[in-house]
Amino acid sequence: MASIELSRIQKRFGTAEVLKDVTLSIADREFVTLVGPSGCGKSTLLRILAGLEAADGGTVQIAGQDMTRVRPAHRNLAMVFQSYALYPHLTIAQNMATPLKLRDLSRWARLPVIGPLSARSAYRAIGEQVRETARTLQIEALLDRKPSQLSGGQRQRAALGRAMVRQPVAFLMDEPLSNLDAALRVHMRAELSELHRRLGATFVYVTHDQAEALTMSDKMAVMMGGRILQFGPPDQVFANPATLDVAEFVGSPKINILPGEVDHDGRVSALGRGIPARLLVDGRLAKVGLRPEQLHLDGGADGWLGRVVHRENLGHDLYFHVALDADDQRLVVRGAQDRNGAESLGDAVRVGFKPDRALFFAPDGTRLHSVVPAKLAESA
Amino acid sequence: MQNSRAHLWFIAPALILIFLILMLPIGLAAAMSLTDYALGNPGFNWVGLENYERIFTRSTYERMFGATFRYVAVVVPMSVGLGLGAALLIHSLTRFGNLYKTIYFLPVMAALIAMAIVWEFALHPTVGIVNRSLEAFCGTPLELWRWHANGCENGFPLWLSDRDYAIWTVAFIGVWQGFGFNMVLYLAGLTSISPSLYQAAEMDGATSGWERFRLVTWPMLGPTTVFVVTITIIRSFQVFDTVEAFYPQGGGPGKSVYVMMFAIYEKAIQQNLMGIGAAITIVFLAFVMILTLAQRWLVERRTHYV
Ligand SMILES: Nc1ncnc2c1ncn2[C@@H]1O[C@H](COP(=O)(O)OP(=O)(O)O)[C@@H](O)[C@H]1O
Ligand SMILES: [Mg+2]
Numbered sequence: 001m002a003s004i005e006l007s008r009i010q011k012r013f014g015t016a017e018v019l020k021d022v023t024l025s026i027a028d029r030e031f032v033t034l035v036g037p038s039g040c041g042k043s044t045l046l047r048i049l050a051g052l053e054a055a056d057g058g059t060v061q062i063a064g065q066d067m068t069r070v071r072p073a074h075r076n077l078a079m080v081f082q083s084y085a086l087y088p089h090l091t092i093a094q095n096m097a098t099p100l101k102l103r104d105l106s107r108w109a110r111l112p113v114i115g116p117l118s119a120r121s122a123y124r125a126i127g128e129q130v131r132e133t134a135r136t137l138q139i140e141a142l143l144d145r146k147p148s149q150l151s152g153g154q155r156q157r158a159a160l161g162r163a164m165v166r167q168p169v170a171f172l173m174d175e176p177l178s179n180l181d182a183a184l185r186v187h188m189r190a191e192l193s194e195l196h197r198r199l200g201a202t203f204v205y206v207t208h209d210q211a212e213a214l215t216m217s218d219k220m221a222v223m224m225g226g227r228i229l230q231f232g233p234p235d236q237v238f239a240n241p242a243t244l245d246v247a248e249f250v251g252s253p254k255i256n257i258l259p260g261e262v263d264h265d266g267r268v269s270a271l272g273r274g275i276p277a278r279l280l281v282d283g284r285l286a287k288v289g290l291r292p293e294q295l296h297l298d299g300g301a302d303g304w305l306g307r308v309v310h311r312e313n314l315g316h317d318l319y320f321h322v323a324l325d326a327d328d329q330r331l332v333v334r335g336a337q338d339r340n341g342a343e344s345l346g347d348a349v350r351v352g353f354k355p356d357r358a359l360f361f362a363p364d365g366t367r368l369h370s371v372v373p374a375k376l377a378e379s380a
Numbered sequence: 381m382q383n384s385r386a387h388l389w390f391i392a393p394a395l396i397l398i399f400l401i402l403m404l405p406i407g408l409a410a411a412m413s414l415t416d417y418a419l420g421n422p423g424f425n426w427v428g429l430e431n432y433e434r435i436f437t438r439s440t441y442e443r444m445f446g447a448t449f450r451y452v453a454v455v456v457p458m459s460v461g462l463g464l465g466a467a468l469l470i471h472s473l474t475r476f477g478n479l480y481k482t483i484y485f486l487p488v489m490a491a492l493i494a495m496a497i498v499w500e501f502a503l504h505p506t507v508g509i510v511n512r513s514l515e516a517f518c519g520t521p522l523e524l525w526r527w528h529a530n531g532c533e534n535g536f537p538l539w540l541s542d543r544d545y546a547i548w549t550v551a552f553i554g555v556w557q558g559f560g561f562n563m564v565l566y567l568a569g570l571t572s573i574s575p576s577l578y579q580a581a582e583m584d585g586a587t588s589g590w591e592r593f594r595l596v597t598w599p600m601l602g603p604t605t606v607f608v609v610t611i612t613i614i615r616s617f618q619v620f621d622t623v624e625a626f627y628p629q630g631g632g633p634g635k636s637v638y639v640m641m642f643a644i645y646e647k648a649i650q651q652n653l654m655g656i657g658a659a660i661t662i663v664f665l666a667f668v669m670i671l672t673l674a675q676r677w678l679v680e681r682r683t684h685y686v
Contacts, residue, residue, distance in 0.1 A: 052579050072582045085580035089599040098595065102585035162584070 002063030002169040002202060003028045004049065009058035011044055018044050020226040022058070026170075026219075031196045031203040035213035036223035037249065042206045043174050045223070049204065050172050051075050063169060078163035080173040084155045086147040092158045093130055093143040096165045100126045103166060133165045136198075153184045160195075170202035177212065189215050210250050214238065222246050239357070244365035247289050253312070253319055253332045256295065260288040260360070266371070268360065271304055271327055276355050277370035286368060289359035292319055295333040297343055299352025306331065308347045322351055406665065413659035418652045431659035443635045444643045444660075447547050451639055452616040454551035455558060460608055462555065463562025468597070470563070471570045481567070485560040492557060496625035499553055503539040511536040540626055543633035550622050550637050557622075558615065562608050569604030573597065603679065610675040614668055620645065640664050 004026040011019040018041045026032045034042045047053040049060060051072035059068045067075050078099075086095050101110055104126065109119035116123050134140045137157045147155055156176060163171055176192075177185045193216045196203050207213055213220040214234045221231040222245075230242040241247035247255050260270040262285070266278040270288040279286060297320060309330070310321035318335035320343060331351055335343070343349055360368040413431055417424035435441045466484050470477050487495065502509045517523075518532035531537070539549045577596045586592050620641035623631065631638030631646070640660060648657025 050583065052582065071587070072579075073585045073587045077583065079580070079583045081576050081580060083574065083576050085574070085576040087577065087580075087595065087599070089602065099584040102591065102595075162580075 004170060004202065004204070005059075005061035006045070006049060007059050007061070009045065009048055009060075010056045011041070011048060011053070012056055018226050019048070019055070022223075022226070022228055024221055024228060024231065026202060026204060029200050029202055031193070031205065031216060031218045033205045033207060033213040033217035033220040034223055035207055035210055035220055035249075038208050040223045041226045042208075042223055046172055046174055046204060046206050050077055050079055076169050078166070078168035078171050080156075080159050080163050080171065080176045082175045082178060084147070084159040084179075086155060086158055086162070088147050091144050091146055092139065092150070092161070093127075093134075095147070095158060096130045096133060096143075096161045097126050099162060099166050100129060129165055130161075133161050136164070137161050152180050153188070156180060156188065164199070168201070170204060171199075172204050172206075174206045175208065176205075177207070178209075185212075192216060211252060214250070222249060224249070241359065242367055244287060244289070244361040244367075247359055247361070251291060253292050255289045255291050255359070256331045257361075258288045258290065258329065258331075259327075260286040262286050268370075271324070271329065273302060273304065275358055277358065277360065279360055279368050280371055281362065281368060285363050287361040287363065289361065290331075290353050291357070292332045292334045294354045294357055295331060296336055296352050296354075297322075297333055297349045298336075299350035301350075303350030303352040304331070305348065305350055308343050308345055308349060311343075311345060320349070322349060324351075406662075409658045409661050409665075412654055413656075413662050415655045417654045419654060420652070424655075427655065431656045432663075434656065435659055435663060440635065440638070441643070441660075443631075444638045444640060447631070447635070447637050448617065448639045450547050451551045451554065451619055452613060454548065455554040455616045455619075456609065456612050458551075458555040459559040459562055460605070460612055462559040463608065464566050464601075464605075466559065466563040467566035467570055468593075471567060481564070484563050487557045488560040488564075490557075492621045493625050495557070496553075496622060500540065500626065503549065505536070505538045505541075508539075510539065541633050543636045546632045546637050550619075550626065550632075553622055554616065554619055558612065562612060565604060565608050565611075566601065569601045570597070573600045606675055606678050610671055613671055617641075617664065617667060 004024075006022060006024045009019050009022040010017075022041075022045060024032075024045075034045060036042055044053060048055045051060075051067070051070065055068070059066055061067065062075060062077070086092075087098065090098070105115070105119060105122055109115045109122060130143070131140065134143055137160060139154065139157050139161060142150060142154055142158065147158065150158065156179075159176070177188050180188060189212060192203075192205075196216075205212075205217065213222075217234060219232060220234050220237055221228045222237060223229065224245050230237055230246045232240075237246065238250050241250060244257070248257070258270040260268050260275070262268050262279050262281055266280055268275045268277050268279055268286060268288065275288060304324050305326065306322040306324040308320050309323045312319040312321065312332075320333045320335055322331045322333055323329075324331065333351055360370065362368055414426055414428060415424045416427050416430075466480075470480050470484075473480070501507075503511075505511060514528065514531060514536050517528065523529040523532060537545045539545050573596065577600065578592060581592050581595050584595075586595050618641055619639050623637050623639055623642045624645070626632070627637055631642055641664075644657050644660045644664070647653045647660065
């Protein structure tokens with residue numbers, strides 16, 4: 001098990017700069033997720049860490065050793081590929097035994113017929129290790145099957161098994177759940193987290209799905225356009241996003257961004273309603289971010305007047321899409337838990353908000369912090 | 381059930397075509413192989429299996445099988461192996477790949493009859509480039525090779541007209557002509573291997589090219605190999621144009637290059653012995669049939685991954 005340090009990684013494909021000076025340090029036994037929209041360079045970063053791609057600049061350190069020029073096979077990492085990349089002509093047991101055979105057996109012992117005869121005990125040990133891992137993943141019954149005879153979820157487990165069977169210093173996973181159906185994906189999230197706790201290994205997990213990042217990781221790195229915009233624990237990234245892009249990427253449904261104005265004293269207002277916060281800014285404009293769960297439909301007399309244009313029922317939650325009358329602006333509002341579904345399509349509503357967690361951004365997207373805590377500003 | 385016969389209408393065109401194009405000629409050949417029919421004769425006699433008996437007892441046909449099997453035994457492994465080797469080399473190139481592809485594929489495209497003239501010239505006993513080159517090495521350490529030393533003393537072989545060399549020379553030309561085709565098939569197979577398998581192999585610790593080949597390339601080329609081998613065997617059994625170009629009469633020195641297709645041609649066309657020609661044809665078809673069945677069995681048993 002090991003810590004991983006990526007420092008100042010740069011990568012370009014032709015003229016396209018895919019990674020711009022990425023620095024990331026992952027502690028031992030940490031579950032770190034690289035999350036970001038498709039094409040932002042997550043896979044490239046992971047492949048540079050694995051050694052499958054060479055960086056144009058920067059260094060890769062694993063367990064304190066510089067591994068930048070070490071070939072993938074010697075970095076002792078394990079990778080689970082999006083396509084699983086199981087060897088189709090081998091059974092699951094043979095697939096899982098492959099990394100052990102290639103690493104633990106001599107060239108002689110790997111020969112087809114002579115090998116198993118001459119190195120019988122080594123082969124028995126490998127078989128035992130494979131069965132042990134299969135037991136952990138509950139795929140013992142599948143050991144004699146070929147990958148083509150397995151379902152997506154079973155293949156996923158087999159690929160995980162091949163990665164787990166030798167004790168690698170870290171596990172790298174590139175969107176391992178994206179080929180599974182929705183229910184299985186949610187189930188596997190929990191399993192992977194549990195597996196991480198059980199193995200106590202370092203996990204680096206790539207996904208485009210912010211929900212996976214939020215639910216599974218110890219820390220998530222939000223990537224966009226070849227940069228890491230923010231790196232921190234999921235709840236912190238969610239509650240305290242560093243930029244507008246992060247705020248918009250993390251959280252579903254998306255955060256509502258309203259045009260705001262700042263007066264001479266730093267008081268903020270959005271769509272004509274004052275927000276209890278003080279900003280120290282030169283500009284007169286700011287963006288105000290309010291998450292759907294901070295909005296509600298009983299805003300009283302000074303709420304924003306609007307009309308329900310869409311109801312999004314997720315079962316456990318109900319979201320209303322409200323088109324405001326005054327401005328060309330739509331808000332997504334989470335329905336109150338106790339009076340679920342009272343409003344219907346076309347109803348006129350007044351949208352109110354809980355001001356204490358409003359987020360403020362400068363027009364260029366950087367975060368602005370209120371100099372006065374919301375509670376105090378409100379009472380002032 | 382008025383329309384219960386509709387299916388007949390759908391399969392009828394295919395059935396009729398198969399019958400006309402395939403079954404009828406084969407049936408006629410099979411029937412003819414039991415006669416002593418000759419083109420132009422007013423009638424014929426049924427001779428039963430006499431033609432087949434001849435094929436399997438007479439020394440001429442023993443030579444025919446000998447020449448054919450020698451040719452197949454050289455051409456199949458060599459042109460499959462070289463095709464695979466060339467494909468692997470070209471596939472690993474980042475530049476000039478297309479140039480090499482074209483060069484290796486040229487012999488496939490070139491008409492063999494035309495190329496035969498070039499080979500005849502190159503293999504000419506005295507002025508040919510092959511023997512000239514061999515002579516140029518006389519007096520060098522290459523003479524440690526007994527065969528070469530002997531050649532320097534007594535003259536190098538008459539490649540095309542020595543009965544000990546003729547069939548191997550013709551087989552060599554067959555390899556030269558055929559491996560480019562196999563190379564193209566293998567290249568297609570190589571491009572369809574998912575790169576993530578190689579990456580998985582690397583992560584699993586396959587560090588040498590040989591390990592990658594054994595773990596990924598060779599198994600993934602399995603279906604291609606079955607196809608390539610079958611095609612090559614059938615094409616080798618069908619060799620005719622080289623033999624016809626070099627030895628228009630008699631099938632080479634001491635009938636040592638008397639391959640099956642040439643035998644059919646000589647018996648049925650040149651000598652107008654339709655019966656025996658048809659019998660050789662049927663034997664040939666039987667070989668092809670067995671090979672095709674073997675291929676199907678292999679494809680279904682061994683290389684059916686997905
Ligand atoms: N081998 C390659 N050659 C050229 N461009 C590439 C290559 N691999 C990735 N890219 C480009 O780099 C960018 C980042 O790719 P990737 O890391 O795969 O993104 P993602 O975050 O979706 O995993 C994309 O724009 C992609 O087109
Ligand atoms: Mg990707």
